[in-house]
Amino acid sequence: MAVPKxxxxxxxxxxxxxxxxxxxxxxxxxxxxxxxxxVNDKSTSFVYSKSLNTYK
Incomplete structure (x- = not known):
């Protein structure tokens, strides 16, 4: 095991x-x-699906 000098x-x-x-x-x-x-729907660099039906 390594020990500091x-x-x-x-x-x-x-x-x-x-x-x-x-x-x-x-x-x-x-x-x-x-x-x-x-939250403010001003995202330009993040792609996501707004509908929740795709996760069910």
């Missing part, structure tokens, strides 16, 4: 965490934007 510095771990959080934030904002456009 040295303790990771706080600045390095905080920087990695901030990068991860920024990626997650951008993805979540894009998902929210797409959801809002679908």
């Amino acid at each position: 040295r303790k990771t510095s706080k600045s390095k771990s905080k920087s990695r965490k901030s990068i991860w959080m920024n990626k997650a934030s951008s993805v979540s904002s894009k998902a929210l934007s797409l959801a809002k456009s679908l």
